Amino acid sequence: MIGGLFIYNHKGEVLISRVYRDDIGRNAVDAFRVNVIHARQQVRSPVTNIARTSFFHVKRSNIWLAAVTKQNVNAAMVFEFLYKMCDVMAAYFGKISEENIKNNFVLIYELLDEILDFGYPQNSETGALKTFITQQGIKSQHQTKEEQSQITSQVTGQIGWRWEGIKYRRNELFLDVLESVNLLMSPQGQVLSAHVSGRVVMKSYLSGMPECKFGMNDKIVIEKQGKGTADETSKSGKQSIAIDDCTFHQCVRLSKFDSERSISFIPPDREFELMRYRTTKDIILPFRVIPLVREVGHTKLEVKVVIKSNFKPSLLAQKIEVRIPTPLNTSGVQVICMKGKAKYKASENAIVWKIKRMAGMKESQISAEIELLPTNDKKKWARPPISMNFEVPFAPSGLKVRYLKVFEPKLNYSDHDVIKWVRYIGRSGIYETRC
């Protein structure tokens, strides 16, 4: 189990140190700083073993979170916990930065006491935590005894993430399908690897203890249903997607998913992440990058890059950014582009081309002349891939929400009374084309 948890700033100074078990000594804090943060060579493994002690770390901007243990723990569990910890902190005070952590250190210690007990992870549901750990200091005047006992029964009960007696005038829910698409493409346009990792985030404002059922165009479900009506299978089969793997929020009844593949749950109040999934087949690639690099002698390089948008003309992609790496001996760059703005950023050794908006089935082009300084090294330039960032209003995996049904047998509102909003956002993950 987790023996202790440390938070460091970028200099390796300890901001938070919480030790849960006696087997972790004081020197463990320094061991991690010396061997990982200040290591001569950058440590790339997230797990480091120092003197029979394991350190699991994640880095958020300049902040290091490290969980320490001397036991043989489940590494996936520890990382899941660390990510949850980041989410919880972000939910309480926004961005995880040195300043925020210093300003909220009492709160963080309080949280650490609550979500880890003797090294065993406990309830890390932000909504539930917020009911009894608050930033406003002691609220006992406002909290009656009943409320307090209610919190206790909720936190220790079967449904730890929701409590009785929630009431909204308007029953509303928002579903966000957030996907990030990753791609590596050869210069000739051949896909070398591509996958989409997506999340379904739900924000619910529902009264009582509603029972929800979520449906999407999962291939297995569609085919199962399609057995009865054969013609429907052929119609909808095209649009169904194959999900490689997925994980659910703890509120989803896994037994039901295993037997019927139906996703049913009682949602927490407000925002939560319903599921996470990954697909690798039939991905819609929103952009195609066509690079053209020509070396003119030893001192000049001509680069031409064309991007093509590959989705419905009615849709608009946003925040498009193309990053074209330049050789390390670049001494000057001239850029011409038809659309957007392009600039040579010396500090990043790249030409950055930004376009605010771009409709589907369009095409745009940039050309650059790069002057090179002759060097002594005969090393050839490694030609790193051209990378791209964007945001599109559809799901590149092809996922569609088919339904989200809400049943609340005790209160008298039906599925039709709930106002539902669905939004799809596709973002770029690591979207690279070799040149």
Add this chain to the structure above:
Amino acid sequence: MPAVSKGDGMRGLAVFISDIRNCKSKEAEIKRINKELANIRSKFKGDRALDGYSKKKYVCKLLFIFLLGHDIDFGHMEAVNLLSSNRYTEKQIGYLFISVLVNSNSELIRLINNAIKNDLASRNPTFMGLALHCIANVGSREMAEAFAGEIPRILVAGDTMDSVKQSAALCLLRLYRTSPDLVPMGDWTSRVVHLLNDQHLGVVTAATSLITTLAQKNPEEFKTSVSLAVSRLSRIVTSASTDLQDYTYYFVPAPWLSVKLLRLLQCYPPPEDPAVRGRLTECLEAILNKAQEPPKSKKVQHSNAKNAVLFEAISLVIHHDSEPNLLVRACNQLGQFLQHRETNLRYLALESMCTLASSEFSHEAVKTHIETVINALKTERDVSVRQRAVDLLYAMCDRSNAQQIVAEMLSYLETADYSIREEIVLKVAILAEKYAVDYTWYVDTILNLIRIAGDYVSEEVWYRVIQIVINRDDVQGYAAKTVFEALQASACHENLVKVGGYILGEFGNLIAGDPRSSPLTQFHLLHSKFHLCSVPTRALLLSTYIKFVNLFPEVKGTIQDVLRSDSQLKNADVELQQRAVEYLRLSTVASTDILATVLEEMPPFPERESSILAKLKKKKGPSTVTDLEEAKRERSADVNGGPEPAPASTSAVSTPSPSADLLGLGAAPPAPAGPPPSSGGLLVDVFSDSPSAAAPLAPGSEDNFARFVCKNNGVLFENQLLQIGLKSEFRQNLGRMFIFYGNKTSTQFLNFTPTLICSDDLQANLSLQTKPVDPAVDGGAQVQQAVNIECVSDFTEAPVLNIQFRYGGTFQNVSVKLPITLNKFFQPTEMASQDFFQRWKQLSNPQQEVQSIFKAKHPMDTEVTKAKIIGFGSALLEEVDPNPANFVGAGIIHTRTAQIGCLLRLEPNLQAQMYRLTLRTSRETVSQRLCELLSEQF
């Protein structure tokens, strides 16, 4: 150095550095550096000419970036341009960049060398200094190639400034250290020696360093430096502390130079010229006198400098080893330091005394400090100093004080640091053995040793006890008694059980008369320890029991019961099980006479170099101990007969089993004196696998030999210790063979000596030349030996390779036949059918033809046969014989005296599975031998 001008602040550089320092994270730093690099690149693009200042600034920035750990692959050209600037600061930065970021680009090197040459030729001392520093800082082979000839000239030129001379001397020293072959010796050497007389002490100091290094390699050329060094030294020593001004350090005149001069003098023997010698003695006396004077300053630097000179002087005295007076004085001086407050001084004093103790003049003087040293051993806090004290005690030990020293070391052992315990144990064991007058004392000491530090007593130590007890009749009874008493302690170390088991097994009868140590008591005492011991010890105890059966027939029944018990007969360990079975059988089957013969008392061990001493040498590294040891050996004219290395022939051959087989069934030559007739087949089996002392050819080597007739490379021999591989090539009458000896174990082989044995006949016909191999083969290592072979005349036998080595204390002896056969000197000859039969007919003399008909030993495959004939060395002639199934070959055997043509014909008969081989050569013996060799192959 010229004054730094105002514009040298380089504000841009300062801003850049402070930017980097202010970066919050590594990423930010990299971004800032990338930006700066892009800026410098655009500046260096070459459109505009940069002025010297900005060039310098950017090169500085690049240097800073490089020192931060980033790669720099441009800017070399700009740096080289800076070299040709006339401003000091610009040139300096240029040289700095070149020394740090030297690049082996040939084009640039030429430019750099050119710039350096120009600076060396300029008369400006600062520029010359910069150039010399650059050469020394780079110090590469290329630099040495380019400038090694030039620098000596600068060094000895009359008009060179002192500071440049200094730099030149040190630069040359550096080049000499990296590539000594490139620095030419010439007439300059004599002039360099005269630099010792230079006015400027800095030059003298630099020159002394150079001369010391050079003199170590070429003592003859720099012989004249001795007298100069002595006179220079005497001038320094006799000068008042104020005379040397800049070179007086805390009231000590030129301490560094004095130390260097004393070092230089240590390269040579004492000067022969009495005047010089007298002067040197005066100097040394003066140094010793000065050390006695009260300190002129309380500062630690003063005493450090003074003592540095003193210690160097003492080591010179020790090196010369010819002035008894000085040696004794040095010893007394060191004696004072033994109780000094400074740990370092105590350490150094002990270390120097160690070397002093080996000199015959000062040995007695060193001995007077024994009490102090023993005291140091007891009270010293620093472990390294204690270690030195132990070394010194060991060095100063002789017959007169051995008892005292050994007793002190033993008492120290109880509290000693774990890291040095093993060494102390070895030392105690050696001293006790070497200076023992009374062997009862020796036995007591060693038993004490095992009691105190049993874990650190290595095998060699207790082997040695047993060897000595066996070789000395007078202590055997005492040893048995003492061991018996020691074993009565409730908990005793396993090594003690080993010694006890062995000694009681051999000499238990000597104390059996005493009712307190009756045979049965002895047996029960040993057997009570049996179950707590490891397998090798148990094996040894089983051997002891069978010896008891011989010594005391009355306990036979008890012992047989023990051997018969399941825990022995069905023991999981093969060795124990085998011993139990064999001994049980031996005790039941053999008559008392046979038992007495088989289990006769061990014969005395041959005297050889003490195995413990070898172990100590190995532990300490060869140089340190050997010197000491040799000196000791000369002086002490040992009471116990100096340990001499045993001639190989007397050493017994033993079984390769690494277990402690001290019973030595295989080792004792008289033991298996022919199988006793009554014991039937069993005993023969028991002893049949013990190799006899003559080391016959290793089993299987004959097989391997036959395989090598048709091939040149492969594994010749292999057992569980050693692997011998061969690689050979032959051309005409010459050949070269590489023999690879692989040590398959994890322990070192010692005294590893392979020898090639040729019979007299063979010696005349085949000449073999080898170089000896390193006598120690590390575990897992492989050594190689090359053999040059020349065939003088045709021969029939093969040379025998005999290998002797010591593995874990036992001698190993292996002999294999080396596959050098006549056919190796075969050269194939191609000829047509007609020619072949013509020659065939010419060799029709009956003596020239040899024919043999034999049965095929291997399946008759045409391709394999062809390959074998080609491998044999002759040409395979196709379409010569009218019968295509037959094989025909031809070739010439080259020897130094003659060339012998050979024709051969092989006719296979598939039905009968037979071959007929016919050989015709111009010489009868050759035909005979080749036929023998080839017929073995099919």
